[in-house]
Amino acid sequence: MNFDWNVAWHSVPALLDGLLTALLSIAIGYPLAIALGLLLVFPQRSARPWIRIPVRVVVEFIRSTPLLVQLFFLFYVLPAFGVELSAFATGAIGLGLHYATYTSEVFRAGIESVPTGQWDAATALNLSTTRTWWSVVLPQAIPKVLPPLGNYAIAMFKDTPQLTAITVLEVLSAARAEGAQTFRYLEAITMAGLLYLLVSLVLAWLARRVEQRYATTRGIA
Amino acid sequence: MFGAAAMTTMLGLPIPLWQRLADGLAVTLQLTVFGALLAAVFAFLAGFARISRLRLVRGIAFGYTEAFRGLPALVVLFWLVFALPSLGWQLDPLAASVIAVALNIGAYGAEVVRSALAAIPPGQWDAATAVNLSRGQTLRMVILPQAVVTMIPSLSNLLIELLKATALVSLVYVQDLTFQGQIVRAATGKTAAVFLGLLLGYGLIALVLSGLMRALEHAAGKWAGRVVNS
Numbered sequence: 001m002n003f004d005w006n007v008a009w010h011s012v013p014a015l016l017d018g019l020l021t022a023l024l025s026i027a028i029g030y031p032l033a034i035a036l037g038l039l040l041v042f043p044q045r046s047a048r049p050w051i052r053i054p055v056r057v058v059v060e061f062i063r064s065t066p067l068l069v070q071l072f073f074l075f076y077v078l079p080a081f082g083v084e085l086s087a088f089a090t091g092a093i094g095l096g097l098h099y100a101t102y103t104s105e106v107f108r109a110g111i112e113s114v115p116t117g118q119w120d121a122a123t124a125l126n127l128s129t130t131r132t133w134w135s136v137v138l139p140q141a142i143p144k145v146l147p148p149l150g151n152y153a154i155a156m157f158k159d160t161p162q163l164t165a166i167t168v169l170e171v172l173s174a175a176r177a178e179g180a181q182t183f184r185y186l187e188a189i190t191m192a193g194l195l196y197l198l199v200s201l202v203l204a205w206l207a208r209r210v211e212q213r214y215a216t217t218r219g220i221a
Numbered sequence: 222m223f224g225a226a227a228m229t230t231m232l233g234l235p236i237p238l239w240q241r242l243a244d245g246l247a248v249t250l251q252l253t254v255f256g257a258l259l260a261a262v263f264a265f266l267a268g269f270a271r272i273s274r275l276r277l278v279r280g281i282a283f284g285y286t287e288a289f290r291g292l293p294a295l296v297v298l299f300w301l302v303f304a305l306p307s308l309g310w311q312l313d314p315l316a317a318s319v320i321a322v323a324l325n326i327g328a329y330g331a332e333v334v335r336s337a338l339a340a341i342p343p344g345q346w347d348a349a350t351a352v353n354l355s356r357g358q359t360l361r362m363v364i365l366p367q368a369v370v371t372m373i374p375s376l377s378n379l380l381i382e383l384l385k386a387t388a389l390v391s392l393v394y395v396q397d398l399t400f401q402g403q404i405v406r407a408a409t410g411k412t413a414a415v416f417l418g419l420l421l422g423y424g425l426i427a428l429v430l431s432g433l434m435r436a437l438e439h440a441a442g443k444w445a446g447r448v449v450n451s
Contacts (some may be wrong), residue, residue, distance in 0.1 A: 001307040064381050064427035065420045066388035069399055073416040080412060158293040165392055174298060185303040193296050202292035 001187065003043040006143060008187040011178040015188075015195055018174035023199075025092040025168070032096030037103030046107060063101040070094055076164040076183050091163040095156055102152050102160055110145035112135060146214055150207030154200055161196075224239075236377045243408045246422065247400030252315075252387040252397060256322040257380055263327025268334025269360075282331065289328035297321045302393045313399070318390040326383045333375040337368040350428070366445040377434035379429050383424055398422060 043055040062070070071094045078085060078180035085093070114137050122132040161172035169177075175192035229236050229436035240248070263285075270282035289297070341364050349359035391400035402419040406412050412443055 001309075028399045033379075054245060061420070061424050064431075065423040066383070066385040066399065068391070069402070069419050069423065072399075072403075073413075073420065076406070076412045077416060158291075160293045161293045163387070164295075172293075175295065175299075179303065184307070186307040188297070189300045189304040193292055193300055196293055196296055197288065197291045205292075 004184065004187055007182055007184050008191050011175065012186045013176055013194055014174040015171055018169060018171035019195060019199065020087065021168065022157065022170040025088065025095060025160055025163060025170070026153070026157055028092040029095035029099065030156060032093065032097035033103050033152070033156070034149070036096060036100035038107055040100060040104035041107045041111065044104065053157070059101045059104060061100060067094065067098045067159055068165060070098060071162060071166050078221065079211050088168045090165055091168045095159060099152055099156050105147060106145050106148045106152070110141035113144050115139045143214060146211050153207065154203045158196065158200060159204060234405070234409065238408060241401040241404055243396065245396060245398040248396055249387050249398040249426070252318055252322065252390060253384050255319045256326070256383050256387065259319055259323035260327040260330055260379070260383060263323060264330025264334050267327065267331035268338065271331065271335040272338055282364065286328045286331045289324050290332070292325070293387050294321055294325035295392065298393060300391055302305055314393055314395050318387070318393070322383055322386045325386060326379050329382070330376060330379055333372050337372040338364060340371060340396050341367055370438070370441050370445045373434060373438040377438070379432055380430050380434060384423065384427055384430060
């Protein structure tokens, strides 16, 4: 069997529909990962071991177990506790939860990369806590966290095909449906792969742009 | 489906279902070990190729890393299992699984290898030239021993990512731990317990793997010290 470009082009509209769903899931999941990741930093930096250790264990646990099984868990177990979410919402939340454990690690490293002398200096200048974070710590931490955060946005996008397992109609689901209809999986899955590759490259380019822009404005200021 | 009264159970789960989970665990471990070995081959081949003096070799390695870091592992797996047969190549699902995860993790590993090689100070290359070592000797005796030590923490993270990626194979009907977990869930209806158990199982494997990698890092540190000092 040869690759048939006609069949391949025919599958594109359905794949683009799927892509829209995948990007929407990122649009919800990524801000969730950022917010939750930031929130998870503070208990992990706590001086009290009974706060720090359990949170670290849970973060480490979520990070080292498969997203797919976590998605199944959310998809099948939440309804049993009366939480009825759509497959799409479950998928977006699952992605957000999983990647929050990665982003929190990035934030933690970024904050810890600011030398302790900077904190001491802020204290010596009698700066308030808010002022210390806003004017001293964050401006030094943010350029360090942007590249890994960009990479995790791309990584999250590349995990969206797993949402097919919980019936979300994203790109891979669309490719499977197209393949089942025409009995030609070759074209549909190949086109899906090319689409993922294209979007990943575009996202990588965007991430570099954001990094560069931030680096230059900081240089001027 | 299962005569619970007549059957011996353990923690409320019939023994045959435990047997299924054990079989699944064996498949997951096999996928992890063979996937890691093949991924290491891809990573070192492509990582070294990236510093080759031949432009073509560098280009091929660059193409490989860029392509497979941009492609989701699940899509590569589906392509190998569902699309490749129409081109006349029918792979065994287990082989396709090992290849798919290895291609993906290998591409990330190649970046780790490349950057570890690039991080060795140029003075080391100059010094090796000064004592008349060939390029091959320099790589083997000077560069690699130092680079390997710095690679191991990143490779250790990638090994955990590989373990997690093996769960994807359940979607192409390879009977790994996740697949068997689904069967047990369907048979017992104990959804929360089964999936939590699966996650704990993966978490435990990850813990053992990172422990092993830490031991390896320690050993490599000693080995590199010896090579460099001798």
